[in-house]
Amino acid sequence: MELDVVTMGEVMGTIRLRGDFGVGNEAGITMSGAEGNVAIALARLKHNVQWVGTLGNDTFGEGILRTLRGERVYVDFVERSPVQTGLLVVRGMGSEAKRVDYHRKCSAGSLFSPEQIERAIAAKPKIVHITGITPSLSETARKATLAMATKAKEAGILVSFDINYRSRLWSREEATPVLQEIAHLADIVIGGTEEYEILSTHADPIKGMDATLRHGAKQAVWKTDNLARVMTSEGLFECPNKKVRVVDPIGAGDAFVSGYLSGFLDGLDPVARLRRAHIMGGILVASDGDWEALPLRRELETLESLPGNAWESGEVLR
Numbered sequence: 001m002e003l004d005v006v007t008m009g010e011v012m013g014t015i016r017l018r019g020d021f022g023v024g025n026e027a028g029i030t031m032s033g034a035e036g037n038v039a040i041a042l043a044r045l046k047h048n049v050q051w052v053g054t055l056g057n058d059t060f061g062e063g064i065l066r067t068l069r070g071e072r073v074y075v076d077f078v079e080r081s082p083v084q085t086g087l088l089v090v091r092g093m094g095s096e097a098k099r100v101d102y103h104r105k106c107s108a109g110s111l112f113s114p115e116q117i118e119r120a121i122a123a124k125p126k127i128v129h130i131t132g133i134t135p136s137l138s139e140t141a142r143k144a145t146l147a148m149a150t151k152a153k154e155a156g157i158l159v160s161f162d163i164n165y166r167s168r169l170w171s172r173e174e175a176t177p178v179l180q181e182i183a184h185l186a187d188i189v190i191g192g193t194e195e196y197e198i199l200s201t202h203a204d205p206i207k208g209m210d211a212t213l214r215h216g217a218k219q220a221v222w223k224t225d226n227l228a229r230v231m232t233s234e235g236l237f238e239c240p241n242k243k244v245r246v247v248d249p250i251g252a253g254d255a256f257v258s259g260y261l262s263g264f265l266d267g268l269d270p271v272a273r274l275r276r277a278h279i280m281g282g283i284l285v286a287s288d289g290d291w292e293a294l295p296l297r298r299e300l301e302t303l304e305s306l307p308g309n310a311w312e313s314g315e316v317l318r
Contacts, residue, residue, distance in 0.1 A: 003074075003125040004047040004265055005160075008148055009035030009134040010109025010141075011053055011068070012086035013060030014290075020091060031064045032088055032290040033109070034131050034164060034254050036073075041258030041280065041294045043072045047265055050074040052120050052148075056085035056108040077116050077123075081108040090250070102168060110137035112144035121151045127188075127261060128152040129160040132179050132195075136169040142178060149185040162257050163191035165198055172198060183212060188264070190221040190257055205229075206236070219264075221274075223256055228274045230260075239274035244282040251290035255280040258294075279303050 011033035018026045039051040051073050055061035057080050064085065068075050086107035090100055104110065120128070128148060135142040152159050161182055165175055176198050183189050183199050189212050191199070196208030209220035209231040220231045229238040259280030263273030279300065287293035295303075 001048055003050060003123050005039070005042055005127045005129055005261065006050045006052060006077075006120045006123065006125040007035040007039045007129045008052040008112075008120070008145070009033060009131055010086055010104065010107065010137060011036035011051070011055070011064050012088045012104060012107070012109060013064065014088045014090065016090045016288075017092070029063075030289065030292070031060070031067060032251070034133055034162065035129065036064075036068065037251055037254035037291045037294075038129060038162075038258050038261070039068070039073045040071045040291045041255055042262060044294050044296050045258070045262045045300060046297045047262060048074070050077060050120065050123065050125065052077045052112075052116050054079045054081050054108045054111045054113075054116075056081055056083055058085055060085040060087070061108065077119050079111075079113060079116060081111055083108040083111065085109065100168075104137065106138070110141045112141060114147070117144060117148050117151060120148065121155050121157065124155070125157060126265065127158045127160050129162070129257075129261065130182065131162040131164040132175065132182070133164050133166055133169065135178050135182065136166060136175065145182060146178075146185075149182055153185050158188065159186045160188040160257075160261060161186035161190070162253070163189065163195035163199065164253065165191075165195050183217065184215045186217055188219045188221065188261075189217045190223065190260065192223055196220075196222060206231075209236075219270075221260060223253070223277070228256075228277060230270045230274060232270060234270075237270040237274070239271050239278060241278045242282060244286055246285045248288045249285050252281045252285050254290070255284040255294060276300070276304065 014030045014032040016028040039049045042049045086104035086109045135145040193205045196205045200208040200211035202208040205222045212220040222229045226241045256277040259277035260273050263276040
């Protein structure tokens with residue numbers, strides 16, 4: 001099997017409360033985590049994907065492993081631990097799902113072994129995808145993320161880096177030097193305005209993207225709710241987003257990243273990659289959940305074949 005992508009990070013058990021906590025209130029059980037979301041999205045688009053991570057020997061760990069296998073994500077490099085699987089509690093459903101409680105300190109997902117990284121690199125994927133979330137989890141996770149990026153670079157494997165700064169997990173002062181170090185190892189860097197400012201100190205994202213290329217990246221992708229741009233050695237390309245009715249915004253960034261990487265793997269031009277990224281994000285936010293509504297390849301191809309604005313609906317930009 002030719003491996004397209006390896007993703008590395010934490011996947012957590014997730015409880016979605018329909019409102020604030022109350023005895024007898026309804027809740028949904030699922031899983032979430034940026035790198036797992038990306039892995040599932042790419043697998044549904046018929047790319048071969050391995051997820052690298054650690055799960056607890058508990059009910060959530062078993063459920064996550066079973067779900068990933070069911071989604072055709074390869075889990076050969078997953079390790080199990082007596083430490084508990086991380087937990088995410090989302091209070092409120094749909095467009096009200098804005099309050100998130102993390103229970104991931106000292107979780108299984110913050111643990112990585114050198115053997116996992118060595119096996120992932122030895123598998124020779126086309127792309128190693130990492131995010132700025134993983135190094136925020138623990139010193140072990142920080143070292144593992146840098147090791148994965150460094151070894152991938154040395155092996156000639158493309159490194160994709162979604163900056164994905166989370167202020168709930170670490171301060172900007174703590175995050176900045178770590179994110180900069182990882183970005184300098186990456187070939188593809190993806191982020192928003194604030195994240196490029198963290199990398200480059202430039203408030204103007206165009207200047208931030210240019211600085212990112214000067215530090216070694218081949219592609220710098222900038223995304224907002226209504227526009228995305230990618231800067232390469234060939235120039236600056238942009239693609240506006242379409243209007244969609246937002247049901248649940250959580251996971252939109254991961255869907256965008258998945259669409260961009262899928263387009264790159266399929267050999268699409270820069271604008272077509274951005275368009276696919278927008279479509280993936282638009283589909284996801286139109287339903288509940290971080291990943292459940294992600295499209296299959298045939299569904300994506302149907303939308304991509306529609307002319308102009310034919311796939312847009314609603315009045316709210318994601």
